[in-house]
Amino acid sequence: MDFSLLGKIFQGFGTLFDSPMNILIGRVVLIFLGMLLVYLGKKGVLEPLLMIPMGIGMTAVNAGVLFLDGGKHGTLFLDPLASEPSHLMNILQIDFLQPIYTFTFSNGLIACLVFMGIGVLLDVGYLLARPFLSMFLALCAEFGTIATFPIAVACGLSYNDAASIAMVGGADGPMVLYTSLILSKELFVPITVVAYLYLGLTYGGYPYLIKLLIPKKIRGMKMPPAKKMDKITSGEKLAFSVIASAVLCILFPVAAPLFLSLFVGVAVREAGIETFIKLIDGPILYGSTFFLGLLLGVLCEANTILNPKILLILILGITSLLLSGIGGIVGGYIVYFFTKGQFNPTIGIAAVSCVPTTAKVAQKSVSEVNPHEIILPLALGANISGVITSAILTALYVTLVPMLK
Amino acid sequence: MDSITLALTVYGGGAIIAFFVVLLIKGIFFALKLFKKNEKN
Numbered sequence: 001m002d003f004s005l006l007g008k009i010f011q012g013f014g015t016l017f018d019s020p021m022n023i024l025i026g027r028v029v030l031i032f033l034g035m036l037l038v039y040l041g042k043k044g045v046l047e048p049l050l051m052i053p054m055g056i057g058m059t060a061v062n063a064g065v066l067f068l069d070g071g072k073h074g075t076l077f078l079d080p081l082a083s084e085p086s087h088l089m090n091i092l093q094i095d096f097l098q099p100i101y102t103f104t105f106s107n108g109l110i111a112c113l114v115f116m117g118i119g120v121l122l123d124v125g126y127l128l129a130r131p132f133l134s135m136f137l138a139l140c141a142e143f144g145t146i147a148t149f150p151i152a153v154a155c156g157l158s159y160n161d162a163a164s165i166a167m168v169g170g171a172d173g174p175m176v177l178y179t180s181l182i183l184s185k186e187l188f189v190p191i192t193v194v195a196y197l198y199l200g201l202t203y204g205g206y207p208y209l210i211k212l213l214i215p216k217k218i219r220g221m222k223m224p225p226a227k228k229m230d231k232i233t234s235g236e237k238l239a240f241s242v243i244a245s246a247v248l249c250i251l252f253p254v255a256a257p258l259f260l261s262l263f264v265g266v267a268v269r270e271a272g273i274e275t276f277i278k279l280i281d282g283p284i285l286y287g288s289t290f291f292l293g294l295l296l297g298v299l300c301e302a303n304t305i306l307n308p309k310i311l312l313i314l315i316l317g318i319t320s321l322l323l324s325g326i327g328g329i330v331g332g333y334i335v336y337f338f339t340k341g342q343f344n345p346t347i348g349i350a351a352v353s354c355v356p357t358t359a360k361v362a363q364k365s366v367s368e369v370n371p372h373e374i375i376l377p378l379a380l381g382a383n384i385s386g387v388i389t390s391a392i393l394t395a396l397y398v399t400l401v402p403m404l405k
Numbered sequence: 406m407d408s409i410t411l412a413l414t415v416y417g418g419g420a421i422i423a424f425f426v427v428l429l430i431k432g433i434f435f436a437l438k439l440f441k442k443n444e445k446n
Binding site: 128131132135138139142146147149150153154159162166236239240243244247248251385388389392393396397400401404 | 406407408409411412413414415416418419420422423424425426427429430431433434437
């Protein structure tokens, strides 16, 4: 039997052995990496909502490569690089995920829909109860977002790519997607995939960082009861969302879609419109998370993701996230010393804006030492401030970096 | 502009804007409370 005929019948194998060695190895590794992601998602080590569709998409896209016209290799999933209108129109009718990619992913809509869902989940009352403390911690926890930028430039990345990878330190997936789509079109696939992989690891990795930097005695300390605060009414929270949205949109029109998405979620929640809350909190949030995971997986085709810069992106991404975690804890220590030991520095890590994961990590780390100590309200305040500061820094990067050209 | 200056500009700008938003909100809440208090008296 002629092997080339077999390769034409079973084109997944045919294209595999017809590829250069680096692509062949890359495809095999990515097929097994996808399976590993599904396994880790099922075990709860990584976020299952994202990792299960992403893992199976990654496996399928690297297995399902076929011969196209002219002997070129390709898939029937999507072509992320199609931009020429007539080619795009053609691809839209062939690749089954291309319409979702073109109309929701490459224009940032899916990031905004996820952000809208996050808005509905946020109770800004925690932030408004202690705004200065929360904002201070959030700014400390943006250390990675700032410090990684010059490091990335020193490593040879352009300002655009450096800003996109630095945003991983903000620990907010939609924000990284939005920044890299605007600033770094060629690298947005590897940067976003790396960002989401690392964000999945925060739940497993940050507790070790807390244990490394905060002694058990301080972690389990009993904080004095909080001073009685005025109750924040839903009207005040609604006013906050409208005013903050207007102010931030007028300052940074380029990031206005992100601000609108976040604050419309908050506004719907505080206005108590149950039907909209159910719509955004359910179908929109989970639907967009599912397709985001699936598209990210399908984008991990060896030819797209095997970029010479991928190793650098992996190192810079983890550096950024690590520095943000350290920055948050240092911020917590600063408040601890200023209040003469009346503040638990573990709360600082919650200011890294991975909502609500880092707040839960902080509470869990404290509960392991002192099960009666509740820090969640303070942690959530810092967490929500983290989302807002990350959005502000995104806006500053996407406004300032293109101006330097 | 070199990368360190740009990073510091982003950070400084971000901090100023974040605190500006907080101050604005605090100011509006203060004005609302003062208004309610004066209405009662």
